[in-house]
Amino acid sequence: MFHFEATLLAHLFFGLSLLVILPLLRRRDLVLHLLLLLSLGILFYASSLATLFIGWEMMGWSSYFILASSARVATLQRYILFNLGGAFALLGAIALLYGFMGSLEYRDIDASLLPPWAMNAIALLLFVAVFVKSGIIGLHDWVVDSYSEATPLFSAILSAILSKAGIYLFIVMFMVLLKEGATEPLLFEIMAWLGVITSIVATFKAISQDEMRRLLAYSSIAQIGYIITILALMQGFALEAALYHTLIHTLIKLLLFMNIASIIAITQKERFSELGGMIYHAPVLFLLLVIGIIALAGMPLLGGFNSKFLIYTALLEEKRALLLGAVMFSSASAFLYCYKLVYGIYLGQRPQEASLHVSPKSYYLPQLLSAALLVLLALLPSLPVGYLSVIGVELGFAPLDDSNLFILQSAFGSFHGGALMGAFGVAFVALLGLLQLAHSKAKKVKDPLDISYCGEVPRSETNLHFGYGMGYELHRISFIAPLLRHHSRVLWDRLSLIASDFSALLSSLYSLSAQHVTLLALLLFTLLLLGGQ
């Protein structure tokens, strides 16, 4: 049976969230954070759907109350309503399952007993729950707003930990509990495409953001889009690829959000337009962020590539060429926001402004750990494979070969992490040496404003950091511009307006005078009397 011990996710999430919570000690929201941790525990330890749901909901509301300390009211409303919407869909699925199984214990669930329509209905409801939590496009507004308005530390938890709950739910429900069920394959097909469309749209939206955490929020949505896509294949290697990517993404987002938390602590600024040129003020943070974005972009030499590789080969194996093309497109587009992130904060020119603060030392620990793990995973890409295979093996899928930790095997080829790292290292050192020995001597400019600027001497108040606006040109590209509009927000706003109008109509009934009430009651009586006879 599916068990807590078997879930990498659980270990990972606990370990990492504790790391983030560490800097929070002696703060007021610590209790709520611990409650959140408890809810994760309930979620992972659950042996019945009711318990699972308790964990799920507790996670929702405890995070809501943590969020409440910093977010705007509209954001909070959006957060809780979307989360509850997903949770109620889950509850609906649970109730439906109960209707057929008569029990909510995992061990009593036998999906082969479900009639197809019920299986599909359950699948749809679960999709809603998973999609809302993962922020599938159209249901993503709450993600972005909450990530950007949470306290910097809590954004890290939201993105690194909580965003994976949807994936966990999917794995538990579909791959463990309902795998015998006869779900309509079309549903998974739709899910796969939704995932990839989400990742593309979110990637472009990420590129056009001006706020660090909004960018990263969209990036999270995009990354989870891949995972959704790959999970929809319902295959063993896809499961492993998804889990590997979950692991990597958790590490990356922890690193990046903590990095941004540090930057916010140092500068008190959130927007790229107000930042820039931090590299020589915080070189360590810069390096950590670079590690993060290289991994995020999925380039070799850092762990990010491993999971991308697995995802691609899994899709290749299933011969899903177009799906893979779309995934790779979105993945390649991610370079742009990765660069925007590092440029907007660390590179470019530093705007003239007030003093800098000191970043708390405790923020460095999670970053350093994540970065070290990402490097280690690049060197030994097969390291977590055995760990990841556990669920797959329990489900009867063949595990990936991890006899040589340096080599990540897949059905479509393999690569040697050590060789990549080694070759790069040698080339890098050799070229650096060459550059050092070259006849030409490097002279460092004294004033960062001594740049080639059309023969001009820029003043300190000249805006030289307008590169933060990169991505604006996407609005001019006819294929991309429509993706950048806020369709879903308009849709939900309109829906809420309709509800509000309907509500006004109904609530006007409740201000009737006593005479009218009695008259209505009399009318009802007469009508029923006539109708009933």
Next chain:
Amino acid sequence: MLLLDLLLMLLIAYGFGFLYYGLYRNLSARVHGRFGPSLAQSFSDSIKLFVKEESTTFGWMFYLGPVIMASGAVLNVLFIPFLNQGESLQGLSSYGNLIVVLYLMVLGPLGNALGVGSSGNPFGVMGVTRGLTRLLALELPFYLAAIGVMIDAGSADFGIIMQAQSTQSNMFAHPLLFAAAFISFLGFMGKSPFDVVGAPQEVYSGPATEFSGKFLALLMSQSAMFSFAKLLLMVNLFWGGADHLGELVAKTFVLFVAATFIGSVYARFSTVQSVEFLIRIPTLLGIVGLALL
């Protein structure tokens, strides 16, 4: 032995890279009705830059940017096999595969972009932005073609991909995929009409604006090697690779000349235009090609 092999590969890539670059300047001069510089001109340029007395740097990241970029190019050369058979000139290709190489191709530009960004020059970043935006659309058709090739061969391994073409090269087996990849390849080569990145009329030299002396020299050298790596990639993916060095030179030369002539006669696309063109024509070709697979 392996080490010698690797060095040889790098030397070949370096030599032929510069030779082709010189050739490019010559050929396009002929197209323009000029004589153009000598074949070794680009090589001379890079040596001259190496021996300039000073180069300006803006800090350590600026210093490391070109190094990372050049390392990326070196890695690309090393991870793509030169020949489709035998032990020699295979480099590290058995340690990687096509997917690795596709991603390694972006490593260099990213390193460079970091260096450019740290100079604080807005023109540099504008160039980088243009490059990355163009990259969005540039990679899509190439990826589609590569996916087709990989699915066709049943592996991402270069050896197997080349072996699968022993009877019929992919260019003829999947002409649409080849067309898609070729248009992308033109863009990757940075030639017209896809050379908006460093348009000197608008953004100085784009990413290279602040690079001087040895940094520029390193960038030129890596660009030569990188171009050769891209030629290799196309030859391996669509022309079945090469049996021996002579064939390799011949095939890369043909490909190179084709790219040069096309580049010489087309005017430059703006960033938006190039993205729209790349998404319209080659991507569609690629999708149809995949559908026909």
Next chain:
Amino acid sequence: MSLLYFVLLPLLALFLMPLYRKHLHIISVMLNLTLLTLALTCTHTLPMVERVAVDLPFAITFVLERASWLLLTLFTLIMSLVSLYHLRYGNDKALFVASTMLGVGVSGLILSHDLFNIYIFFEISSISAYLLTALNQDVKAYGGAIRYMIVGAFASLFLLLGIMLIYLSIGVLDIGAIAERFGLIEPRLQFLILLSLFIGFGIKAELFGLNFWVADIYQASRSSVGSLFSALLSKSYLFVLFHLTYLLHVSPSQLFFLGLIGALTFVAAEFSAFKSHESKRIFAFSTLGQIGIITLALSYADAMLSAAALMLILTHAVAKTALFLALDLLERHFHSSHSTIFARFHAPFLMGIIALAGLSLLGIPPFAGFVAKLSILTGLASLEAYGAVALILLISLIEAAYLFRLLTGFRQGTGKERLYVAWSHKLLLGFMVLLLLGFGLMPEPLLQLCQAAAASMLGGNHVPL
């Protein structure tokens, strides 16, 4: 131990109250705690029957079986909590008198086993409710009370009509006897009787079509009174309505109609609350919504669903009481109950209480409300009533929207006042939330009680004449 105590002791207290005017609050607290103890001691002696024969058709028959015991315990508990809450406001004499009377009324309603007494207690509870509404002694309160009175009188009229028709046709008023002989009545007259009873109780139990007065009454009265209305009054009428429904073996189509009314009540109330900005009104609508769900669940006449509905009655009563009492604290401080007041104070404990009680109200784990809601949903699902499941889940989102909007009020705004909450109030409110949490974490005992109660309610407890 006599069931009469539940009526006589409060009446005694009512007589004592004028004599000890300065200690009304103490009398009230002691009375309610005594009643609670008495109710709890009855656990092992159920069912209990108590008959005081006046003249046979008009005998006073009290029956305490599992279901009514559950409610009686709940009522005495809520009464105790409310009176404990008012311990600090000892000068509020009318409140104690009227609430004690309300206690007599609702206890009598669920204990009574004959229509005559039911009518009497119906009136007692109504009159005390009018009094409670007018407690604030301002224009709004009097207006509300008069409106309430008009509607209430109308309800009594229909109830009386129903009772009269029953008595005229079969000559008995004892419920058990009526249940046995009801089939003898001509079907058309049966229908008329059922309809009159439905209108009579429906108005008081705040069902859709008959409940358009409710929000205004809640708004006109005090928040603490709202807790009594919401937790005791409406629930007791609802209980009697369904008790009669089950006893008289109404047809499935009529049950379906009741379910439909329940669903309508639920939908209309939740939607109405969505746009409301007056917190008492919002809570009133939320009460209506819960009543709707309870009605919907009870209308299936299914053991599991009825148990779940009883559970919902219990959890809702406690949660709503906590909310109304907390609101009362705010109202006393701000002299307003507009929802914006939630943004104007700083009191973490009170804030937490409101939040947690709100979560329970919404049926969010790990609070007791969740168990009730989950039971209702699984019950509906096992009856294949998927439409009802979907409806409840969807409309619950609307409920979440307005409840969480109140909660977000906590963090809005800048100039927040520090609000002092007495430790006794903290203790009281904390106790209620702990109760909710406790039953949420360990729902089994309560669920068993509810199941037993549901069984007795559905089994039609015939007490021989």
Next chain:
Amino acid sequence: MDEGFIPYQQSLEDEEQSIKSTQSVIEQAIAWFRAHSMFVLAYGTGCGAIEMPPTFTSRYDIERLGVVGVATPRQADILIVSGYCSPKTLKRVIRSYEQMSEPKYIIGLGSCTINGGMYWDSYNTIKKLDDFLPVDMYVNGCMPRPEALIEGFVKLQEKIRANSSEAGYIQYRTRYAHYRANQERLFGTQVQPRYEENFAGMNL
């Protein structure tokens, strides 16, 4: 210095021949590469700029000599100041020159850079570029033909190969005070950063 441009130019050219023989092989190789790869920043300050496009394009094709135009001063070896300079332009010219990496050379194109040319009595142009920046090669005429410019490049190539210590950039470094004084007389002190202040020590 004698009156007139021609004797001065002659003296510059004579000097080269004598120095060349003293170089080592490596120095000569370096000088050869430098001479055969000239990246030009063509600063079109005045009307002389009109002659540069033909020089660079098909008709005269100066790329044969290894001359390429570049856009930024960082990459340039040679700065062509093409014609008269107003103080406003000169400011930018100086800035561009200072941002070039050494070794770097200046070609003064047209008579205006020598003595003001037809603007000899203008109130708003400088008369003698050499007061502000060290000119390595003058191409006189108004305007000089592309042939003349090519001639200038060839002469400059010879000069580069000679690797003279009299080269303009060395003079600019050693006699900076003189140039700076002239510049400050024209612009005041607040405008341009001082050249030596731009760099914080050599070698990273």
